[in-house]
Amino acid sequence: MIDIVSEKLLEEDNIEKTLLELNIDKLYVCRTIDKKEELSGFTLPIFEKVCLNKSYLLKSPALLSSVKEKGVLTLIAGGSLNANAAALTSKADASLFNPIGSELCFDEGLAELARQNKKTIYFNVNEIRVNQHKAIKQMQFIIPLLKSKGIEMRFVTFAKKVNELVDQTILECFLENFWLEKTTSARFLEGGSIK
Numbered sequence: 072m073i074d075i076v077s078e079k080l081l082e083e084d085n086i087e088k089t090l091l092e093l094n095i096d097k098l099y100v101c102r103t104i105d106k107k108e109e110l111s112g113f114t115l116p117i118f119e120k121v122c123l124n125k126s127y128l129l130k131s132p133a134l135l136s137s138v139k140e141k142g143v144l145t146l147i148a149g150g151s152l153n154a155n156a157a158a159l160t161s162k163a164d165a166s167l168f169n170p171i172g173s174e175l176c177f178d179e180g181l182a183e184l185a186r187q188n189k190k191t192i193y194f195n196v197n198e199i200r201v202n203q204h205k206a207i208k209q210m211q212f213i214i215p216l217l218k219s220k221g222i223e224m225r226f227v228t229f230a231k232k233v234n235e236l237v238d239q240t241i242l243e244c245f246l247e248n249f250w251l252e253k254t255t256s257a258r259f260l261e262g263g264s265i266k
Contacts (some may be wrong), residue, residue, distance in 0.1 A: 072239040072260055075099040075126055075144070075193070078113070079116040083233050087118045093238050099144050101126040104153065107137035128168055132157040135165055146193060159184040166191040167261040168228075170176050171209050182216050191223040196242065197235050214249040224259050 072095050082085060083099060090098060104127050107262050115123045123201040129135060132154075138145055146168035147158035158167040159181055167190060170177045183191060194214075198206045217224055226246065230236045239260055243253060251259070 073099070073225075073227075074236070075101050075146075075225075075229055076233040076236075077229055078102050079231040080233070080236075081116065086233070087121050089233055089236065090121050093236055095121065095236070097124070099124050099126040099227075100126050104134055105126045105130045107134060110140075122216045129165070132161055132165075135163045138158045146166075150176070152221070155181055156184070159188060159190050163186070163261065165231060166193055168193045168203060169195045170213060171195075171206050173203065173205065175203075175209050175212065176202070177213050177216075179216065182213075182220050182222060183220045185217070186220045187263070191225060192217055193225045193227055195229045196237060197224050197228050197230065201234075210249060214251065218251065218255070226259055235266055 072093070074095050076098060076251055083089070098121055100123055102109065104110060110127065113125060115125060124144065125140070126146060128146045128148055130148050131145050135145070135147070137154055145155070145163070145165040147161065147165050147168045148187050149155040149158055150172045155170050157166060158165065167185070169193070170192060194210065214224065225249040226242055228237050229234055242260055243257065246259070247253070253256060
């Protein structure tokens, strides 16, 4: 399984063992970027059995031009109509992270933009712990809409602590509630390679 986690998770004891117990063998470690100076000095440890890759979560699409590294997964924070639209209209190789907001801020027009620009939408499944009712209601609208348009989705934990990691079997069962078949869920969780 592939997951995206916060760089804070690497501070936990025996984290590689925990990841392997959850069948996570490829991990994108994400640094949240508020200003371009935070892009420097981000290095990853070397794990024996888990492949680590860098990821940046940009708080503003204006920071896209500051990302010079190749092979880094770049995400743009969503959560408002303007942020979601900015991420989906960008021609850069960046994806929308967490389109869930305090109110519904995703519609068919944004889904069409995502399809036209070949964007992948990332959902933070831990959003449900923080914002349970709103997150589930919005996901019940957004996920079938994206599925109907053939838009790639990924479901990640963005875990900061070990107890925020989720086993793949639990995620697959959870995704059945959004009318995603097991094969589709497995593809969205495994992804071969995250885009």
